[in-house]
Amino acid sequence: MADYYQLLGVDRDADADTLKRAYRRMARQYHPDVNKDPGAEEKFKEIGRAYEVLGDPQTRARYDQFGEAGVSGAAGGMPDMGDMGGFADLFETFFSGFGGSAGGPQRQRGPRQGDDLRFDLNISFRDAVFGGEKEIQIRHLETCGTCNGSGAKKGSGPVTCSTCGGAGQVRRATRTPFGTFTQVAPCPACEGTGQVIADPCPDCSGQGVQQVRKRLRVNIPAGVDSGTRLRVSGEGNAGQRGAPAGDLYVVLYVQSDSKLRRDGINIHSELKISYLQGILGDKVQVDTVDGPVELPIPAGTQPGAVLTLKDHGVPRLGNPVARGNHLFTINVQLPGKLEPRERELLQELASISTSHPKGKGGLFGGLFS
Numbered sequence: 001m002a003d004y005y006q007l008l009g010v011d012r013d014a015d016a017d018t019l020k021r022a023y024r025r026m027a028r029q030y031h032p033d034v035n036k037d038p039g040a041e042e043k044f045k046e047i048g049r050a051y052e053v054l055g056d057p058q059t060r061a062r063y064d065q066f067g068e069a070g071v072s073g074a075a076g077g078m079p080d081m082g083d084m085g086g087f088a089d090l091f092e093t094f095f096s097g098f099g100g101s102a103g104g105p106q107r108q109r110g111p112r113q114g115d116d117l118r119f120d121l122n123i124s125f126r127d128a129v130f131g132g133e134k135e136i137q138i139r140h141l142e143t144c145g146t147c148n149g150s151g152a153k154k155g156s157g158p159v160t161c162s163t164c165g166g167a168g169q170v171r172r173a174t175r176t177p178f179g180t181f182t183q184v185a186p187c188p189a190c191e192g193t194g195q196v197i198a199d200p201c202p203d204c205s206g207q208g209v210q211q212v213r214k215r216l217r218v219n220i221p222a223g224v225d226s227g228t229r230l231r232v233s234g235e236g237n238a239g240q241r242g243a244p245a246g247d248l249y250v251v252l253y254v255q256s257d258s259k260l261r262r263d264g265i266n267i268h269s270e271l272k273i274s275y276l277q278g279i280l281g282d283k284v285q286v287d288t289v290d291g292p293v294e295l296p297i298p299a300g301t302q303p304g305a306v307l308t309l310k311d312h313g314v315p316r317l318g319n320p321v322a323r324g325n326h327l328f329t330i331n332v333q334l335p336g337k338l339e340p341r342e343r344e345l346l347q348e349l350a351s352i353s354t355s356h357p358k359g360k361g362g363l364f365g366g367l368f369s
Contacts, residue, residue, distance in 0.1 A: 002046070004049075004050035004053055004054055004063065005050075005054070007026075007046055007047055007050040008022040008023060008026060008047065008050050008051065008054070009022055009026070010022045012064070015205060016055070016205065016206075016207075019051065019054055019055055020051075020055070023047065023050075023051040023055070026047045027044065027047055027048070030043045030044040030047060031044055032044060053071050057141065057207045057209060058112075058114065058115045058141060058209070058237045058240075059071050059115070061139075061140070061141050061211050061237065062115065062117070062237075064211075065139050112239060112240050112243055113239045113243045113244050113245075113246060114141065114209075114236050114237035114238045114239040114240075114243065114244065114245040114246035115236055115237045115246045116236045116237075116246040116247050116248070116249060117138065117140055117235075117236045117237060117246065117247075117248050117249070118248075118249050118250075118251060119136060119138055119248060119249070119250050119251070120250075120251050120253060121134065121136060121218070121250050121251070121252055121253070122253050122254075122255060123220060123224075123252055123253070123254055123255065124254075124255055125254060125255060125256065125257040125260060125262070125289075126257075126289055127220060127254075128220075128223075128224050128225060128252070128254040128262075128314075129222065129223070129289050129314050129315065130222050130289070130315075131219070131220045131221045131222035131223070131224070131320075132219075132220050133217055133218065133219055133220065134217070134218050134220060135215060135216070135217050135218075136215070136216050136217075136218055136250070137213060137214070137215050137216075138213070138214055138216060138235070138248065139211060139212070139213050139214075140211070140212070140214065140235065140236060140237050140238075140248070141209040141210065141211055141212075141237040141238045142209065142210060142211075142212050142214075142238050143208065143209060143238045143242075144201060144203055144204035144207070144208055144209060144210050145203075145210075146201050146202075146203040146204065147201035147203070147204065147208060149208040149209070149238070149240075149241060149242050150197075150201070150208060150241065150242075151197045151200060151201055151204065151206040151207060151208040151241065152197050152198075152199060152200065152201060152206070153199040153200060153201050153202065154201070156198065156199040158193075158195035158196065158197055158198075159195060159196060159197075159198050160194065160195060160196075161187060161189050161190035161193075161194055161195055161196045162189075162196075163187050163188070163189035163190065164187035164189065164190060164194065166194040166195070167187070167194060168186065168187055168190065168192040168193060168194040169184055169185065169186060169187055169192070170184075170185060170186075170187050170188070171183065171184050172185075193241070207240075208238075208240055208241055208242075209237070209238045209240065214235075216232065216235060216248075218230060218232065218250050220252070221317065221318070221320075222315040222317070222320040223265070223314055223315040223316055223317035223318070223320065224252050224254070224317060225252075225254060225262070225317075226252060226253050226254045227251070227252070227253075228251075228252045228317075229249050229250070229251050229252075230249070230250040230251075230252065231247055231248070231249055231250075232247060232248040232249075232250060233247050234246075234247065235247065235248035236248050259287065260289070262314060264314075264324065265313050265314040265315070265316055265322075265323065265324030266313045266314070266324040266325050266326070266327055267288075267289065267312070267313045267314060267324065267325075267326045267327070268326075268327050268328075268329065269286075269287075269326070269327075269328055269329075270328070270329050270330075270331050271284070271286060271295070271307070271328040271329070271330055271331065272331045272332075272333050273297060273301070273330060273331070273332060273333065274332070274333055274335075275332055275333065275334050275335070277297050277301075278297070278300070278301045278302070278303070278330070278332045279299065279300065280299055281296075281297050281298050281299035281300070281301070282296075282297045283295070283296050283297065284297060286309070286328060288309065288312045288326050289312065289314075289326075290312055293309060293312065295307060295309060295328065297330075301330055301332075302330070302332075303330060303331065303332040304329065304330065305329075305330045306327050306328065306329055306330070307327070307328045307330065308325050308326070308327055308328075309325060309326040309327075309328070310325050311323045311324075311325065312325065312326040313325045313326055
């Protein structure tokens with residue numbers, strides 16, 4: 001879909017009145033009951049969707065920040081009667097002949113709670129294991145400090161809507177061949193609140209909210225994984241007319257590690273040892289999320305064997321005392337070239353192994369079988 005501002009033919013800084021006038025003009029032009037050209041109906045739906053998003057300050061703020069992805073959860077199509085303003089008369093002209101209400105009785109709408117927001121945050125492998133604190137910067141709507149969210153200019157306030165008398169609803173009687181039908185809809189003048197701003201605040205244009213940038217510190221618990229959602233209460237968009245703000249949801253994405261692989265609360269990695277360490281055993285230092293740790297290599301360790309370091313894995317989310325394990329898959333390295341003395345000693349060992357077998361492969365176990 002094209003950019004919503006382009007669809008309505010307005011600039012990105014257009015005010016509410018400019019948006020409404022542009023929507024009325026475009027809707028009249030492309031309404032399928034007036035325009036019979038192919039594609040007019042689809043164009044009409046796109047125009048309605050554009051005004052539905054841009055006509056509301058909170059959804060408009062999400063669209064400006066994230067584009068279509070930020071408002072994809074909202075239903076598309078025609079905006080409701082409360083968003084049409086003076087276009088309600090045009091709507092009645094198109095549909096009065098069909099009888100009944102265009103959407104059924106509508107409940108009165110009051111100040112709406114602010115929208116929830118989402119923020120995607122990339123964190124390192126070790127931050128996911130041990131947790132920590134991260135600073136993020138978001139853009140959201142906050143209550144206007146000039147009018148304290150009322151939308152009215154300082155020294156004034158909301159007044160009773162003269163169109164609906166404060167009821168928040170308007171009724172229209174429509175006569176049809178089947179009888180008289182009463183259409184009930186939110187008042188287009190006050191959008192169902194029963195009050196209007198006669199003298200709007202100059203800083204927020206009567207909306208009661210403003211978009212601002214804000215820095216937040218987010219606590220990341222130990223043991224999180226990709227897809228974990230952290231809820232930051234009250235840091236979504238501010239509600240209208242003093243309604244509570246929405247919440248911010250921080251969605252985590254954990255970066256992969258070049259040497260460590262996570263499987264639930266366990267960590268996997270490969271460990272290369274020499275054939276002599278595999279035969280004779282040894283103690284080696286290995287890298288873990290806790291730093292270098294000594295790992296015993298039992299004598300006769302076979303290629304592909306898995307050795308375990310207990311309690312060096314990932315803490316269980318919500319119970320950081322309980323941790324998983326670190327599992328090492330053994331990769332035995334065979335020499336590509338032998339010195340003469342090494343070859344001599346191995347040949348001597350091979351002859352002993354042949355004359356005194358101790359199971360399959362003699363003294364070498366399964367290393368050279």
